[in-house]
Amino acid sequence: MRPKYIEIMEEIKQRLASKSLVAGSRLPSVRQLSDHLSCSKNTVIKAYEELEKEHLIYSVPKSGYFVVNEWQLETDESAVIDFLSAGPDRNVMPYIEFQHCMNKAIEQYKEELFTYSDQQGLYSLRVQVARYLQNLQVFTVPERVVVVSGSQQALHLLASMPFPNGKNNILIEQPTYFGFIESLKLQQATTFGIELSMKGIDLERLEYIFRNNDIKFFYIIPRFHNPLGHCYTNSEKKKIVELAEKYDVYIVEDDFLGDLDTDTKSDPLFSFAPSGRVIYIKSFSKIFLPGLRIATIVLPSLMVSNFLRYKFSADFNSPALSQGALEIYLKSGMFTSHLKKIKEVYYTKMHILQEACECLLPSDTYFSKPPSGFYLSVSLPGNVTAKQIVHLLNEKNILVDDASRMFLPEYKKENLLRLSISQVKEHQIRQGVEELAKCIAMLSSRRNYIKPRNLLLF
Numbered sequence: 001m002r003p004k005y006i007e008i009m010e011e012i013k014q015r016l017a018s019k020s021l022v023a024g025s026r027l028p029s030v031r032q033l034s035d036h037l038s039c040s041k042n043t044v045i046k047a048y049e050e051l052e053k054e055h056l057i058y059s060v061p062k063s064g065y066f067v068v069n070e071w072q073l074e075t076d077e078s079a080v081i082d083f084l085s086a087g088p089d090r091n092v093m094p095y096i097e098f099q100h101c102m103n104k105a106i107e108q109y110k111e112e113l114f115t116y117s118d119q120q121g122l123y124s125l126r127v128q129v130a131r132y133l134q135n136l137q138v139f140t141v142p143e144r145v146v147v148v149s150g151s152q153q154a155l156h157l158l159a160s161m162p163f164p165n166g167k168n169n170i171l172i173e174q175p176t177y178f179g180f181i182e183s184l185k186l187q188q189a190t191t192f193g194i195e196l197s198m199k200g201i202d203l204e205r206l207e208y209i210f211r212n213n214d215i216k217f218f219y220i221i222p223r224f225h226n227p228l229g230h231c232y233t234n235s236e237k238k239k240i241v242e243l244a245e246k247y248d249v250y251i252v253e254d255d256f257l258g259d260l261d262t263d264t265k266s267d268p269l270f271s272f273a274p275s276g277r278v279i280y281i282k283s284f285s286k287i288f289l290p291g292l293r294i295a296t297i298v299l300p301s302l303m304v305s306n307f308l309r310y311k312f313s314a315d316f317n318s319p320a321l322s323q324g325a326l327e328i329y330l331k332s333g334m335f336t337s338h339l340k341k342i343k344e345v346y347y348t349k350m351h352i353l354q355e356a357c358e359c360l361l362p363s364d365t366y367f368s369k370p371p372s373g374f375y376l377s378v379s380l381p382g383n384v385t386a387k388q389i390v391h392l393l394n395e396k397n398i399l400v401d402d403a404s405r406m407f408l409p410e411y412k413k414e415n416l417l418r419l420s421i422s423q424v425k426e427h428q429i430r431q432g433v434e435e436l437a438k439c440i441a442m443l444s445s446r447r448n449y450i451k452p453r454n455l456l457l458f
């Protein structure tokens with residue numbers, strides 16, 4: 001006999017198919033349905049939770065369960081398999097709940113809409129952020145927090161402003177986040193690289209660079225690295241902070257996905273030097289809504305006023321409405337339950353992806369094994385290039401990213417792919433990897449039979 005919750009799911013799916021339940025409809029409450037079907041509430045909850053995982057319905061705390069919007073209902077199996085997009089999974093975004101916060105913010109923060117508000121960011125939001133950051137082992141005060149228009153802005157301003165160590169050059173991991181490479185390039189900042197692999201960085205090389213290259217700061221993405229998916233161990237993080245102290249180098253820690261960490265013992269670099277050596281950046285774009293354009297930065301006290309001068313010259317202050325709504329959202333506790341949900345969603349998708357890579361990719365193809373996060377990188381064999389793979393997969397409606405633009409020219413690799421799990425549907429992951437495996441096998445075998453001078457395939 002089939003479990004009761006499956007029967008309930010199927011009944012609801014049939015109603016969706018026949019359009020007797022349409023986008024936005026509210027489903028019967030758990031109590032109503034359990035009374036009606038004479039089953040336990042847990043059975044109904046299980047059915048609803050499973051339907052939620054399949055992105056057919058969504059829940060609104062204290063309001064109930066609703067059918068997802070039409071744009072979310074993708075029944076077309078030939079739809080794009082998207083390993084490219086790096087925005088958050090829109091199916092788990094708390095859009096409706098947040099709408100309430102926006103409406104409330106218009107009322108509550110009316111004054112800030114009519115004026116230029118605090119350059120450092122709404123104090124009430126900074127209080128909430130300082131409280132929230134404690135969960136990430138970042139203990140600070142609202143006076144050291146600055147609200148910025150995305151972490152991209154924070155990075156851009158840090159690259160342009162002088163630092164208390166009076167040094168000039170910037171060190172970045174190789175590869176790293178493309179947006180920062182662009183910013184450095186446009187600002188013509190002298191930039192050094194240090195190679196990062198899934199085994200980490202060479203700490204002796206790091207010491208050498210710190211000692212000899214007038215490094216102002218080292219930009220580091222310590223958890224769920226973009227694009228590699230790499231995470232540093234606590235002892236590596238501690239050692240990096242010690243070296244930074246020794247050679248008077250600042251660390252800029254971009255913990256963009258730290259909230260997804262399932263390892264409760266993993267600490268940010270900030271926690272090893274909370275008073276000022278490490279500048280900590282927390283974006284709300286990946287775990288929440290990129291359109292808010294809100295991130296926060298924790299600065300050493302002695303850098304706050306100068307940073308604010310640079311921020312002022314860029315855009316006065318970040319949007320008050322976004323700040324107000326985020327403050328309300330954080331304070332209400334909704335953010336905590338949202339986070340719980342997305343942690344599970346991304347963890348599950350990442351594990352499905354890894355299992356598929358393990359089973360399907362050729363043995364000479366290496367891939368990273370991040371415990372969660374958005375990105376997994378694939379190192380292609382021999383002369384197979386990421387560009388070739390992107391091209392072949394695009395023709396099959398499968399999108400993946402060529403990571404070659406995420407390197408400085410002298411470190412460039414042409415054989416690294418970045419797969420993002422943020423927007424791909426769970427049930428499409430295996431099919432996408434199957435096609436990737438076929439393309440790699442096809443290009444590898446062609447390569448073996450082609451005369452060397454004809455190696456370029458496109």
Ligand SMILES: Cc1ncc(COP(=O)(O)O)c(C=O)c1O
Pocket residue numbers: 086149150151152153177179221226254256283284285290294295
């Ligand atoms: C590692 C990393 N840092 C920063 C950013 C920029 O994010 P924000 O939207 O906060 O500017 C991104 C965006 O993709 C990113 O991947």
